[in-house]
Amino acid sequence: MIYFDNAATTMLKPPGVAEAVAAAIGAFGGVGRGVHGASLDAGMTVFQARRKLSDLFGGPGAKRVAFASNATEALNVALFGLMQPGDHAVTTAASHNSVLRPLFRLQDAGTADVSVVPIGSDGSLDYGAFDAAFRPNTRLAAVTHASNLTGDVYDIACLAEIAHAHGALLVVDAAQTAGVVPIDMAKDRLDVVCFTGHKSLFGPQGTGGLVVAEGVDVAPLKVGGSGTHSYDREHPAFMPERLEAGTLNAHGIAGLLAGLIYIEGKGIDALRAEALALATRFADGVRAIPGVKLYGGGGAGRTGIVALNVDDADSSLVADMLNVDFGICTRAGAHCAPLMHEALGTETQGAVRFSFSHLNTAEEIDAGIRAVTEIAGELR
Numbered sequence: 001m002i003y004f005d006n007a008a009t010t011m012l013k014p015p016g017v018a019e020a021v022a023a024a025i026g027a028f029g030g031v032g033r034g035v036h037g038a039s040l041d042a043g044m045t046v047f048q049a050r051r052k053l054s055d056l057f058g059g060p061g062a063k064r065v066a067f068a069s070n071a072t073e074a075l076n077v078a079l080f081g082l083m084q085p086g087d088h089a090v091t092t093a094a095s096h097n098s099v100l101r102p103l104f105r106l107q108d109a110g111t112a113d114v115s116v117v118p119i120g121s122d123g124s125l126d127y128g129a130f131d132a133a134f135r136p137n138t139r140l141a142a143v144t145h146a147s148n149l150t151g152d153v154y155d156i157a158c159l160a161e162i163a164h165a166h167g168a169l170l171v172v173d174a175a176q177t178a179g180v181v182p183i184d185m186a187k188d189r190l191d192v193v194c195f196t197g198h199k200s201l202f203g204p205q206g207t208g209g210l211v212v213a214e215g216v217d218v219a220p221l222k223v224g225g226s227g228t229h230s231y232d233r234e235h236p237a238f239m240p241e242r243l244e245a246g247t248l249n250a251h252g253i254a255g256l257l258a259g260l261i262y263i264e265g266k267g268i269d270a271l272r273a274e275a276l277a278l279a280t281r282f283a284d285g286v287r288a289i290p291g292v293k294l295y296g297g298g299g300a301g302r303t304g305i306v307a308l309n310v311d312d313a314d315s316s317l318v319a320d321m322l323n324v325d326f327g328i329c330t331r332a333g334a335h336c337a338p339l340m341h342e343a344l345g346t347e348t349q350g351a352v353r354f355s356f357s358h359l360n361t362a363e364e365i366d367a368g369i370r371a372v373t374e375i376a377g378e379l380r
Contacts, residue, residue, distance in 0.1 A: 002328045002364045007148055007176060007305055007355030009198045009205060011329075016258040017202055024254035031248045032227030042250040049257040050240065056260065056268075057174075057193050058184035059211040066243035067253065070208040071175040071196035072098040073221075077243055078171050078192045078210055079103060079142060081218035085111045087139035090168070092130065093119040093339035094147045094154065099173055100339065103142065112139075119343040123152040124298025130159065134166040140191075141168055145183070146176040149337045149351065150296025150344075151279070151305025153181060157188035164189060169216065175199060176303055179263050180272050191216050200271075200357070201263065203256030206249050218243060266358075274358035275304030278365050282306050282354060285369035291376045295344050295351060304356040310376050315350035318375060322352070326371040330354050 003011050024045070029038030031046050050062035059065065068074040079102040083089060089103050093116055106112035115133040119125055130141075141163045146153040160170040169191040174183060178193075179200035185193055190213065197207030212218055223235035224245040236242055263271065283306045286292050291311040296302070310318050319332035333350040334341055341347040354368065 002326070002367060004354045004356060004360070004364075004368060005329045005331050006357040006360075007151075007199065007303075007353060008331055010200065010202055010357055010359075012357060012359040013202050014259065014262040016262060017204070017255045020258035021204060021251055021255040024251045028250045028254070030227075031250050033247065045254050045257055046248060046250055049253050049260065052257065052260040052264065053195070053209070054211060056179070056183070056263070057195075057211050058186045059193070060185070060214045063239050064212050064214065065209060066212065066240040067207070067209040067248055069206050069249070070198070071173060071194050074194035074196075074208050074210040075099055075142070075171070075173060076102050077221045078194055078218055079106070079140075080221055081243070082140055082169065082171070082192075082216075083112050084139065086137060088113045088115065088135045088137045090115050090117065090130070090133045090138060090141040090163075092117045092125055092143055092154075093343050094123070094125065094144050094152070094337070095142070095339065096144060096148055096173060096175065097336040097338070098175070099142045099144065116339065119340060120298055121343060121345065122298035123147060123150040123296035123344070125154055127155070127158055127162065131162045134163070134168060138166055138168045140171055142171040142173065144173045144176070146181065146303045147296065147299070147305075147337065147340055148176050149305075149335045149340045149353065150299070150307050151176070151303040151355075152296045152299025153177065153301035153303060155300045156183075156190060160189045160191075176305075179259075180268065180275060180303060181301070182268050185211060185213060192218070197252070197256040197259070201256060202259030204252040207252040207256045210243070212239065212243075220245065222246070271358050275356050276302060278356040278358070278360050278362070279304040279306050281362065282356070282365045282368055285365070286372045289373050289376045291380050292372060295346070306354045306356075307351045308354070308372075309346065309349055309351055310372070310379055312349065313379050315352045318352045318379075321375050322371055325375075326367070328368055328371055
């Protein structure tokens with residue numbers, strides 16, 4: 001099997017990740033639920049993960065890192081916790097449904113209004129149009145750092161500057177960039193960064209969270225057990241407990257910490273360079289194949305994603321042929337990015353997404369090129 005579906009989840013993990021999860025399962029108690037060694041060890045691991053995440057994102061410190069089950073939950077926490085009745089929000093057509101659906105729920109309930117800035121047919125964003133979308137009552141802009149469909153990276157420093165000029169906050173969906181594209185909250189003045197653990201951070205599924213800048217107050221989405229202030233009627237108001245309720249997934253966070261340590265050792269710049277080199281090798285190899293069309297390229301940079309179609313063939317058919325005939329794992333369809341597909345003109349056909357990790361090899365890339373060549377020849 002050749003795995004080219006890393007934008008969905010990284011299947012290949014550094015060896016230390018599985019080892020850390022296995023060790024935690026046999027050793028951890030509940031975080032913040034006791035003063036015995038099993039609980040304290042779990043708590044220390046969680047704290048170390050918070051600290052490394054804050055360092056990775058140029059954040060304000062471990063206490064401003066709150067865990068969630070994934071980026072989707074983190075974005076729900078941020079958007080529902082920041083928007084108030086009568087507020088307006090700005091997003092772009094590059095956004096994943098994890099941004100769009102919470103905002104549209106607020107809009108459909110009549111409690112908020114939403115403006116969606118279009119994306120060009122090449123995946124580009126008009127920053128002037130983004131600026132023009134703000135209103136006096138705009139509370140925040142929620143943007144993707146990189147499209148999960150095309151891999152196009154957007155200039156979040158510029159977007160933050162625009163949002164702040166209008167007195168609004170910037171919430172960043174970093175699901176596709178955390179761990180592979182540098183993020184500096186302090187330098188770029190980002191207000192909230194939402195991440196998932198199971199993609200380029202190399203952690204287990206069921207891990208993720210948000211890093212919240214000082215002075216930004218996010219109301220909790222969930223309340224309940226916190227392990228502290230148990231006699232209080234209300235959930236604790238201090239971070240990170242404010243945004244966490246119930247027992248944390250310390251076993252998963254132990255694996256996430258191992259992934260963070262691996263990234264720290266390799267360096268984000270090196271990881272990105274390796275993934276981009278593989279993606280470029282693949283794109284260059286399939287671009288000239290008759291019938292193959294590539295998408296995107298209009299961003300301020302790229303992640304290790306290459307999206308394509310073969311003539312008018314349904315993307316699911318191509319992905320199935322890749323899997324059955326060549327043992328190559330990709331993702332086809334809508335990718336939870338409906339407005340991006342409308343921009344690209346692929347809302348009916350979908351697209352086949354190849355997404356590469358630095359753990360892939362040049363030999364696998366060349367096998368993928370040969371597979372696409374054979375499929376294109378067969379379908380023409």
